[in-house]
Amino acid sequence: MRTQVAIIGAGPSGLLLGQLLIRDGISNVILERRSAAYVLGRVRAGIIETGTAALLDEAGAGARMHREGLIHDGIEISFGGEHHRMDFRRLVGKSVIVYGQSEITRDLMERRAACGAETLYEVEDVALHDVAGAQPKVRFRQDGVAREIDCEFIAGCDGSHGVSRQSIPAAVLRSYERIYPFGWLGVLVERPPVSPELIYAHHERGFALCSMRSPTRSRLYVQCRLEDQVSDWPDERFYEELRLRLAPGAAARVHPGPSLEKSITPLRGCVAEPMRYGSLMLAGDAAHVVPPTGAKGLNLAASDVHYLWQAFAGYFRNGSRAGLEAYSERALRRVWKAERFSWWMTNTLHRFPESSGFDRMAQRAELEYLASSTAAQTALAENYVGLPL
Numbered sequence: 001m002r003t004q005v006a007i008i009g010a011g012p013s014g015l016l017l018g019q020l021l022i023r024d025g026i027s028n029v030i031l032e033r034r035s036a037a038y039v040l041g042r043v044r045a046g047i048i049e050t051g052t053a054a055l056l057d058e059a060g061a062g063a064r065m066h067r068e069g070l071i072h073d074g075i076e077i078s079f080g081g082e083h084h085r086m087d088f089r090r091l092v093g094k095s096v097i098v099y100g101q102s103e104i105t106r107d108l109m110e111r112r113a114a115c116g117a118e119t120l121y122e123v124e125d126v127a128l129h130d131v132a133g134a135q136p137k138v139r140f141r142q143d144g145v146a147r148e149i150d151c152e153f154i155a156g157c158d159g160s161h162g163v164s165r166q167s168i169p170a171a172v173l174r175s176y177e178r179i180y181p182f183g184w185l186g187v188l189v190e191r192p193p194v195s196p197e198l199i200y201a202h203h204e205r206g207f208a209l210c211s212m213r214s215p216t217r218s219r220l221y222v223q224c225r226l227e228d229q230v231s232d233w234p235d236e237r238f239y240e241e242l243r244l245r246l247a248p249g250a251a252a253r254v255h256p257g258p259s260l261e262k263s264i265t266p267l268r269g270c271v272a273e274p275m276r277y278g279s280l281m282l283a284g285d286a287a288h289v290v291p292p293t294g295a296k297g298l299n300l301a302a303s304d305v306h307y308l309w310q311a312f313a314g315y316f317r318n319g320s321r322a323g324l325e326a327y328s329e330r331a332l333r334r335v336w337k338a339e340r341f342s343w344w345m346t347n348t349l350h351r352f353p354e355s356s357g358f359d360r361m362a363q364r365a366e367l368e369y370l371a372s373s374t375a376a377q378t379a380l381a382e383n384y385v386g387l388p389l
């Protein structure tokens with residue numbers, strides 16, 4: 001089998017890249033180790049920056065997002081029993097769209113199927129070969145049969161546990177990592193949102209977030225311990241804890257319902273550099289992970305894909321290698337800004353088990369500064385809606 005770009009992973013990075021390449025007449029095949037149903041069943045990100053939305057439009061997959069997505073002009077930050085609105089429209093003239101990652105994935109999968117492009121699901125033992133040179137290969141097994149793809153480039157879009165990053169020699173790869181001493185317990189429930197906008201709550205008992213997927217479906221989170229299991233958190237305990245962490249008005253609007261999904265995500269940030277090695281280009285979670293506090297994971301995957309698409313388009317259209325050579329540096333510059341913002345949001349809003357009295361007073365001052373300063377709110381808004389590409 002031959003193709004111009006072999007894409008590893010059918011998450012948002014791989015599917016979006018595939019669509020943009022098809023648009024430019026660049027052939028590609030996607031290899032995914034899970035089934036399509038499994039990929040669609042993962043509940044993850046929910047906030048789309050306008051730059052990400054524009055890219056979905058370019059890929060021809062934005063129509064349903066514009067119809068069904070909810071436009072949000074701000075968020076609420078809650079602490080000390082009060083809410084403080086961060087008014088994105090007033091502060092930076094922009095907004096974000098609330099639309100779930102599984103819906104984006106579904107829209108991209110449908111576009112791909114309509115184009116007749118190939119995605120091989122449930123492939124096993126994917127291995128990358130000769131990535132340092134100009135004729136890389138991908139070997140894998142499908143239904144027990146060994147297969148091989150010859151290509152010009154491999155796009156490693158296979159998330160944080162994939163094979164692509166591991167295919168870069170250890171002597172070349174630099175990794176930076178921050179593990180946070182807590183996780184998020186997330187619940188999906190068929191109940192209206194607690195508030196028209198997202199509430200990010202800081203409380204002595206820990207962080208909480210009230211998000212949503214639609215006018216009838218909520219996505220709710222509480223900070224939990226790293227060692228907690230989902231079974232430690234029956235629905236009643238979850239709702240009780242969520243209410244304790246919200247200001248009284250919001251707590252009264254929490255409408256408990258049976259959880260449709262419940263999972264724990266440990267929080268961490270990590271970046272692997274460089275994002276290109278020979279013919280292998282990494283994009284999305286394969287190269288970096290952010291804690292979800294800034295809602296940046298999916299959006300960062302989209303900005304990598306934007307740079308990578310431009311690099312491939314320049315090469316296949318004009319034979320120019322400039323975009324390919326610059327890819328890692330361009331992408332990493334934006335990645336680190338999103339890592340910084342996610343790290344700041346996480347530090348500002350969570351309860352750290354080891355924090356000293358001094359740390360807690362400084363954190364409190366940070367929140368009070370945010371609540372009272374237009375400059376601080378503008379910095380938050382500018383980053384939350386997404387920095388320019």
Ligand code: RFL
Nearest residue numbers: 009011012013033044045158159162284285295296297298
């Ligand atoms: P994905 O979505 O992980 O997709 C990678 C795909 O590659 C496949 N794969 C392989 N395929 C073939 N061979 C192999 N050897 C393979 N190894 C892996 C996987 O099955 C998968 O289908 O990465 P991508 O496309 O870069 O997209 C990134 C986003 O998914 C991610 O940044 C966000 O979802 C992060 N994230 C969140 N971000 C937010 O902004 N808000 C959130 O609330 C939020 N919640 C989350 C999250 C990530 C989570 N993970 C990764 C555990 C909650 C969770 C649980």
Ligand code: PHB
Nearest residue numbers: 046211219292293294295
């Ligand atoms: C979500 O809706 O799942 C969500 C929203 C905002 C975040 C993280 C997760 O910062």
